[in-house]
Amino acid sequence: MVSARIYPSTRALQVVVTIAEHGSTTACAKALNMTQSAVSKQLLALEQLAGLPLFIRTPYGLSTTEAGRIYVTEARAALGAMENAVLRVAALGSSPNAIKLHILPIMGDRWVIPRFAGFAEAHPEIDVELSTFANNELINQADAAFRFGEGDWPGQSNHYLFGQNVALVGAPHFIARLGGVDRPDDIQKFPLLDHKHTPLRWGEFADAHAISDFTPERITHFGFYALVIRAAIAGQGLALVPRGLIADELESGKLANPKGFGFVSRHAYWLTCPLDRPQRPAMRVFLDWLLHEVSLMPAEYR
Template identity: 55%
Template structure:
């Protein structure tokens, strides 16, 4: 029998309800349908079968012999569909949360302002965030955000964001130091640095041809968020990925003197274990994350793609 000759699930439910309640009105109430809709569904199925399924009596509807056969199979079919629905629901509930290791600066400045959109789009996907940098936390994660050159043996790496690194400082600091009208003026200012980041002032000096650069003072911090806070507070100049400070640049809390900066191979990457296939939930999350990153810095991604080609 082709699919065009099979009854709809609504039709099967109508037949089962009519057998159970015995009248069109009672079946309609139970199914939240109109009586005319119930009668139409019954008429369509009887036409499909080629024989009446019920005798119309003064006491209501009484199944015919053909109807008894059909009603029994309708109940089996509906029971099978209900069982499948319950099993699928249980499977979804039993799917473990995706373990995502996020660097603190990304969690604070990129994820939290955006992640509610993913939760609204995919309420069935549960994501568990970790930020503790212990090796076992990273190894057990389904996906890990890393900062570096994209080369981690055993891991697939997708560029995320942060390749465009710019020089930043607070307007009051730069004014207090006499202003920055040339590259050499940078030597007169203290600088800020993250202890563990591969971004170094030597990289900036080499990229901008600032020869024999020795800053007035170097203040080092253990977290990038502290580097940014210190820069806002006027404690020194800093090198920061532009993608982390859009708001501060727009508000004027920080400025990028002379548009100075450089393109760094060290940036943020989304990595997943190379020997583990992506599950459906993780694949959906990965696609959403990379799309959001492309939208948040389209010029930077275009530059990366142009450089790689």
């Protein structure tokens, strides 16, 4: 028997996940190429269907409620399953000029997509499909995957991109208002921002700078890296971010890196290609382009 229950649309699930990742309907609209009005309508319809609010407004943007966290978790799984099905079927008759990539949302949003137009214009014959909700099975089926870690994935050709150079950052006015950061251990008097799913933790910063008895007053945890960066720009606290992700904000002055403090992490962004099958010519073209783009980055951002 088929249930008569009404389920949310795929677009509505994309909206709720993207709002959670970016912290606002405006950023969601930009990421999904929708109008802000359309995003708001999708969110309203989903909240009416759920019977509960999925987000609340905070000083650093929209944050998920308990119901919202449930929806985001399950929406990511549902979207991943749909992407898995689409890509597996597409692979049955895929073109040699089509490549499938798994990409981390923060990497795509802040680094790959701003540069991708150059590749598309230079190689219009190559179709690139980017997946962001993939499970491990789908990641292993992709032609390549952007990953964050130590570069030790077995069965993969691991290409270092950037990210080991991690900066301590915050909004300039916020840092000045709380007395500045003249020594590494001054961070303990500041609110700290943390992404609970990344290895770039404050303990690693403390160890790198030999800070003993590290007891910060407050650490606010976020589920998405985009919200950590957004909160830092808004003056909500200090954050640890790979310099390559925030080059524009550092150069424009939206974020400051007091005294150049940071550390060299073991973890970074990599592109991995499976070794158990031949690499498509189109994939070799993309890899050459990607590594060239990385080579153009200043050394301090890598």
